[in-house]
Amino acid sequence: MGAPHGHRLHFHGHSPLHRAPAHLKVAGLVGFMLVVVATPLAWAPSFAAYAVVLGVLVAVSGVPVAYLARRMVVETPVLVFAAVLPFVASGPEVEVAGVSLSEPGLLAAAGLLTKATLGVLASLLLAATTDPRDLLAGLERLRVPSQLVQIMGFMVRYLEIVTDELRRMRTARESRGFTARDPRHWPVLGRSVGALFIRSFERGERVHLAMIARGYDGSARR
Amino acid sequence: MHVPDGFLDAPTSLATAGVAVAGIAVALRGARRELDDRVAPLAGIIATFVFAGQMINFPVAGGTSGHLMGGALTAVLVGPYTGLLCMTVVLAVQALMFADGGITALGTNVVLMGVVAVVVGYAVFRGALLVLPRRISMVAPAAALGAVVSVAASAATFVLLYSVGGVVPIPFDTLLTAMLGVHVVIGVGEAVITFVVVAGIVTVRPDLVHGARRLVATRELETRLVSA
Amino acid sequence: MSTPVLDLQSVAFAYPDGHQALFGVDLHVHRGERVAVLGPNGAGKTTLVLHLNGILAPGRGTVRVSGLPVVKENLAEVRRRVGIVFQDPDDQLFMGSVRDDVAFGPRNLGIRGAELDRRVMAALDMVGMADFVDRPPHHLSFGQRRRVAVATVLVMEPEIIVLDEPSSNLDPASRRELADILTGLDVTLMMVTHDLPYALQLCPRAVVLSDGVIAAQGRTLDILTDDALMAAHRLELPYGFDPHRC
Incomplete structure (x- = not known):
């Protein structure tokens, strides 16, 4: 097992994203996700824009979508939790296929899924394009x-x-x-x-x- | 489960990150006392052990299984300061290299599974040792008690954070009851695993268990003469 | 005679748990010598090795390296003079790349910049691993990792190199390659092993460590052919191996 270079978590490549300094990528990831998390759920177009930004970065990186998709299984527990939310949250209820669900719960589940998925994808992209050694050096530059x-x-x-x-x-x-x-x-x-x-x-x-x-x-x- | 991005709002996430940083700063200083200059290699490899230990599936029933979280276990095995450093590094590596747990929720996860689990787990463990008979066989039960309480404490802390910065309206008491209910079950599992692991290590290498360290008698050296 | 590179006088040692491993070891190694320390499992070989650079301190007796006593004040200098290659290369190679691992020791001596690069590459050249300088150690074969481990010690330009079980876990080709490298080095060498043919091939002199004392010493060939001595200390040659035909 293991790719010929680097670690198996790292997808070897030579894209601009691979070459970008690790500390900038980590800082970028944290900044990007803080913005995503702080965005109110009602601003749906913003989330579409975030998704487009990530999509472009994935395309630039040359990391195969299938590789990222396989590693997204790590999100499974979040999916389960999101599925439960409409049943336990309070607020006005709506009928969906004969089951009464909490409307804020549904909205929140959708929001959680969106934000968590963006987070997982962005983090996986960092892991895939950054050799662990560079990542550590980057953290040190970030004063960890x-x-x-x-x-x-x-x-x-x-x-x-x-x-x-x-x-x-x-x-x-x-x-x-x-x-x-x-x-x-x-x-x-x-x-x-x-x-x-x-x-x-x-x-x-x-x-x-x-x-x-x-x-x-x-x-x-x- | 690790808290993902978007579960708590940004201000709460930043606040927990602040708490986590403070906890890590204290641990960095304390770990030197526990391990002197062995901190980096030992804490690093123990972190790897925690990571690997979390990968072992403990089958429950009907195809479901659980796994160790390890906060209390690690604190008992290597001491609370080193334990917190190990948990922090495990969570950071999981977030940065495995996308397990949100990057903005890293502070929250360190607080829940690191600071709270380690501090509560270790405090309960020490407290239990004071009450129980002073015997090496009491180390594992005390660790198990620490484990179950640490899991419940983490769950309660999570509910508290959620009531401040949660993004979904769930009634506080519903959530508290549900979380504690589920986590008492999880905590019992954690306690059983912690018990078995600590009991196993204590019988073979008690000297490696930080929480079991006692004075070992030194003995007089002898010299053997040979005619060679 | 000149000051020995290694000079151990009645070294005794017990571990904190009370288990005594060394019971008064006397050993002298002179410049340019190649000495094999032979002994069965549990004879105290690794414990002895850890005394040579002050990782363990004797409970009784003294250790000197080129006249310098191995005591706390001298540890930095002692560790530059005595290079130890440990048994498991995964313990010795802990950095992210071959370069960083080889540079670890000299960096601790305060060496930086071009001089550091020069020494790292020179050491890797000596073990034939210069082409792997930027590879992560965990992607090398076991034999290659052992050679890099030797380089991490050579780079310190030590007065004596101590190898703990250098041939363990090596396939025959890697074993021979390592022997070629060690034969070509112009250093004082001490090798702790129960691989007796390897000892005979690389070291003219041997000492037998048994039950925590030096039970015998002399020419390696003489020791390996002394059947009574060999049997008394649980030493056995591999089936079909004839020391006289080497």
């Missing part, structure tokens, strides 16, 4: 505390190694005929989580040793 950026750097570096360990542990469980089906199996899963913690902690200590062996003294130098 360097210790926090360092921690994120370690997380990005070891993400695949730790998730691989997790996968191997599951393979080992299943090879011995274990498949988790109901809560009676939780103790086994819990022990796997515990084992993963111990392995992670020990790796953290070994990495720290490898760092101090090369003169690291706790200060973040870049």
Whole structure:
């Protein structure tokens, strides 16, 4: 797995969006989404305009729509929540196909879906066009505390190694005929989580040793 | 679930971001005491562990499953300051690289799943340890108690934020009842998972569990002579 | 005789949990020597390695590097002089790119700019990995990662390189490539391993660490052919391997 370059979260390319400085992209994303969130629901044309802006950026980036669409599954819980809103919200009710629904609830669900979808799409576009290393450097330029950026750097570096360990542990469980089906199996899963913690902690200590062996003294130098 | 963009209005989102920043600033200072110069590599890899741990599905029934949130668990395992840093970094990476949780809601998510879950979870854990017998076997039940209360506290905080900056008119008591009802169930799941995980680690490597650290006896060194 | 690069005198050590790993180790390594430290699992090999640059401090005894005692005040200089290549390259390569990983050590020494670039590229050249300088380490093969790990230590221009199980997890081709690289280096070298043929190939001298003490030392060939000594310390040559024919 994994693309030949960068991380698997990153869709390799050479578009102007890929080349744009990461700190500007992050600042742009935050600014754009603050505007989206602050826009009243009644201003429907504005949302159409936001969607067009994002659409143009996607086109410029050259990231395939299918790639973004696949990764949008992360929005599923929001869809479920939005579907519940018309039933629980208060206010005047309307009949839709024989079911009485809250009108403000319907409007709010539509608004939430619109804003959340714009947010997911915009964030995915950032992730797809920005190498994680550049993203971290960008955060540092945005004055995110360097210790926090360092921690994120370690997380990005070891993400695949730790998730691989997790996968191997599951393979080992299943090879011995274990498949988790109901809560009676939780103790086994819990022990796997515990084992993963111990392995992670020990790796953290070994990495720290490898760092101090090369003169690291706790200060973040870049 | 992570709060998405557009769920709370802009002023509330900015206010929670402010609270999150303050919490992180305190944690950055405190983590140095918990881990000295090991903070960056250890917190980074523990954050990776939390991220991976959240990916494990715990089957409930009828094809549904739940997963760990890990605020209280992380606080018990590595201490509250480092725990908050880990949760923050997990949420930031999820928002920036996986679009899980809105970027404008990052502050809200850090407050709910980081600050509230970690602080409440850890406080309840310490409180429970004071009441329970001073035995290593009490660490896991205390952690489980911390987990269930932390989930309920996060849910209640969410309802509170929603009553201030929510964009959908839902009656406060309806929402509170619904959220607490659902989250007590989720919290019990979280407690059971936390219990099993902590109990497992405490039996194998109690020295790694921050909340279980006790003085370990030092022993006299001996020298062996060999004729080689 | 000149001051040894490594000079350990009756080093004893117990971990905080009470488990004692070293019981008085005496060891001297001189400039230009290549020494293999042999021993079964649990003999204290890795614990010994961690004493060489002061990551662990002996509970009793002393460690000196070219005459400099390994104590808190000297740690920065000791860690420049002693380069350790750890067993798992994923522990050693933690930055986002090969360049950053190799530059990590010299940067901690305060080296910057053109001099830093020159040293990074020189170290990568020595291990044949210069073409991979801008790749993320997790996209390299295991053998390539181990070679980059060696470069992260070479770049410090150390007086002695210590390798912990350098051949572990390597396929035969990567194992031979690493041997070629190590043979070509003009440094003092200490290698901790239970890969006995590798020890024989790379190190003329060997010491046997067993139960936390140096149980024997001498020419590697002599040690590997002393059947009684080998058996006493759970050391075994691979099936069909004849040390005399190497």
